[in-house]
Amino acid sequence: MANEQGALYFYRTHRASLIDYARVITGSQAEAEDVVQDAWIRFDRAFDGDAVRQPLHYLYRIVRNLALDGRRRALIAGERQGDDLADLVNAVPCERPTPEAQAIARNELDHVRAALAELPERTRIAVEMHRFGGHTLMEIAQHLGVSVGLVHGLVADGIKHCHRRRMAARE
Known part of the structure; x- marks a missing residue:
């Protein structure tokens, strides 16, 4: 099936579930859509129906990795920007x-x-x-x-x- 319909088949058929998957990781619909679009670009470049044994699994893996990378970047950026806020929150007794x-x-x-x-x-x-x-x-x-x-x-x-x-x- 992968050779007959190509990479676009996997993207079109599974786009909504890929976005749902990414949204669970990113926590944002907009970020999830961006992640899936980026994943599609990478998947399309790498797709070779003969070389990729499980193309759908591979596409989900790309989405997962991109979403996690984005989440890590956001956490790091938040740590840098939120130092003053973190000090304030930590100063309040629990x-x-x-x-x-x-x-x-x-x-x-x-x-x-x-x-x-x-x-x-x-x-x-x-x-x-x-x-x-x-x-x-x-x-x-x-x-x-x-x-x-x-x-x-x-x-x-x-x-x-x-x-x-x-x-x-x-x-």
Whole structure:
């Protein structure tokens, strides 16, 4: 299929999911779109249907690497620009959360638990292993007997579902 339809097929077919994937890493729709565009340019230059055995996996890897690089640059820039703010924040003593804040946090946790319970079992396991267990996508893939790409999709879908349920509960 890769030789017949070329690199453009993978980009067109998977663009929306690639943007969703990048958005989870970058935290921004605009940055995610930029990352996917940059990834497409790199993928198109490197694409050779015979040399790239798993072109979709390769495209996701490029998106992931670019998104993480952008995130690292933003953190470094933020550290440089936020020194004064960090000093101010660190000067304020850390206090115990108020009972109201604790109640809000417990309520949100209940909504997340309910959202997790609504997920298909495989998706729920992937999210829990990744977010709560600290397992890598590779470890989860091995545990579930599926590909890393599928695990990434399961985790992203599960997190999106929990986020939507949490936002709906706030309204």
